[in-house]
Amino acid sequence: MTTNTTPTTPATPTTPDPDTPSTAESGTPSTAGPGRGGLEVRGGLDITGLHKALGGRTIIDSLDMSVQPGELVSLLGPSGCGKTTTLRMIAGFLAPDAGSIKVGGREVVHLGPEQRPSAMVFQNYALWPHMTVAKNVAFPLRLRKRPRAEIAERVDAALALVNLLHHRDSRPARISGGEQQRTALARALVQEPELLLLDEPLSNLDAKLRVKVREDIREIQQRLGITTLIVTHDQEEAMSMSDRIAVMNAGRIEQFSTPAQLYSTPATEFVATFIGSLNRLQGRLQDGRIVPGTGVVGIRPEDVLFTPDGPDAAKHSTGGEGIPATVHRVVPRGHFAEVHLTRDDASLRSYVTGNPPPVGTQGHARITKWLTFEDGKLATTGDGA
Numbered sequence: 001m002t003t004n005t006t007p008t009t010p011a012t013p014t015t016p017d018p019d020t021p022s023t024a025e026s027g028t029p030s031t032a033g034p035g036r037g038g039l040e041v042r043g044g045l046d047i048t049g050l051h052k053a054l055g056g057r058t059i060i061d062s063l064d065m066s067v068q069p070g071e072l073v074s075l076l077g078p079s080g081c082g083k084t085t086t087l088r089m090i091a092g093f094l095a096p097d098a099g100s101i102k103v104g105g106r107e108v109v110h111l112g113p114e115q116r117p118s119a120m121v122f123q124n125y126a127l128w129p130h131m132t133v134a135k136n137v138a139f140p141l142r143l144r145k146r147p148r149a150e151i152a153e154r155v156d157a158a159l160a161l162v163n164l165l166h167h168r169d170s171r172p173a174r175i176s177g178g179e180q181q182r183t184a185l186a187r188a189l190v191q192e193p194e195l196l197l198l199d200e201p202l203s204n205l206d207a208k209l210r211v212k213v214r215e216d217i218r219e220i221q222q223r224l225g226i227t228t229l230i231v232t233h234d235q236e237e238a239m240s241m242s243d244r245i246a247v248m249n250a251g252r253i254e255q256f257s258t259p260a261q262l263y264s265t266p267a268t269e270f271v272a273t274f275i276g277s278l279n280r281l282q283g284r285l286q287d288g289r290i291v292p293g294t295g296v297v298g299i300r301p302e303d304v305l306f307t308p309d310g311p312d313a314a315k316h317s318t319g320g321e322g323i324p325a326t327v328h329r330v331v332p333r334g335h336f337a338e339v340h341l342t343r344d345d346a347s348l349r350s351y352v353t354g355n356p357p358p359v360g361t362q363g364h365a366r367i368t369k370w371l372t373f374e375d376g377k378l379a380t381t382g383d384g385a
């Protein structure tokens with residue numbers, strides 16, 4: 001664990017420069033000497049009773065959360081739910097009104113960002129345009145007045161980690177968005193933090209690069225065993241990278257579980273609709289049909305099996321009679337198609353692999369698995385087996 005040697009230098013550079021970023025990385029000066037081969041698993045993060053009001057409104061409401069050492073957790077939720085506010089409080093850029101934040105068992109809530117054993121990667125990377133990649137990465141160590149030889153060694157180790165040694169002398173404007181992202185990551189990792197904080201780290205990258213960079217981040221995070229918290233509003237990103245996901249809604253955590261649990265057993269209707277796709281039907285399920293009722297039935301599109309009527313029906317039959325429905329629309333989605341089925345004014349989406357039935361096909365939809373909700377909370381799960 002890192003012992004804090006509090007820097008006297010400010011976290012933000014004092015040189016006046018209109019082009020310089022307004023934010024600065026935070027982090028704790030490491031007591032580790034030069035030549036340290038990498039990071040070992042450090043302490044976890046424990047948040048209790050975190051509360052914050054802004055502009056007279058409660059933004060974060062009694063938030064409790066624990067991240068285990070070496071775990072990667074995503075804070076996932078819609079725009080404005082309080083993800084960034086939470087992350088900024090953990091990093092030390094914003095003071096909570098109440099609550100405790102412990103990193104590696106040590107209370108940090110009264111410490112400034114530069115005194116905390118955490119490092120943050122900002123959404124816009126906040127790189128210095130007039131500095132080379134290596135100088136950007138060296139910056140937090142120079143602020144802490146680490147010896148020159150140690151800085152050189154640690155910068156090269158961090159750049160090697162993110163595969164950027166060949167760009168050490170390039171300026172940010174000359175490298176790609178993905179490489180800028182990796183520079184920002186190296187600048188955080190060079191501080192050898194106990195806790196790595198990333199704010200929407202992939203949002204400035206195009207779709208293809210996102211997939212590559214998220215795999216890179218996950219690989220590095222697992223190799224180093226570094227406790228990591230990522231803020232994102234992208235459920236696919238959170239599902240693919242995280243050990244666990246904290247789904248936030250209006251300043252509270254609705255559910256904190258593994259990606260698989262969130263998908264199969266969402267605690268609330270909000271989580272069920274936010275994670276993955278869901279057919280949401282008012283009423284209740286009776287003998288494979290939706291009948292009027294007070295609750296809500298939620299069905300994943302892959303759990304709706306459509307069988308066209310006609311002479312081939314027996315061949316395609318999925319068993320049971322199901323709900324009569326007509327193919328209204330077919331949306332190709334690569335290796336499967338999203339088939340929109342209608343019956344009267346109700347609609348259901350079904351995922352079909354192989355050749356989808358053409359628009360206008362009449363048949364029956366059978367529901368193989370479902371969730372029911374009462375007052376927004378999960379009431380039952382069921383399957384037609």
Ligand SMILES: Nc1ncnc2c1ncn2[C@@H]1O[C@H](COP(=O)(O)OP(=O)(O)OP(=O)(O)O)[C@@H](O)[C@H]1O
Pocket residue numbers: 054055059077078079080081082083084085086233
């Ligand atoms: N300084 C402030 N004064 C008043 N309200 C604020 C302030 N900063 C943030 N808020 C409000 O707090 C709420 C949460 O903001 P926050 O940035 O944490 O959301 P978020 O979940 O990160 O959203 P996004 O995904 O859009 O970044 C928003 O409604 C925002 O308008």
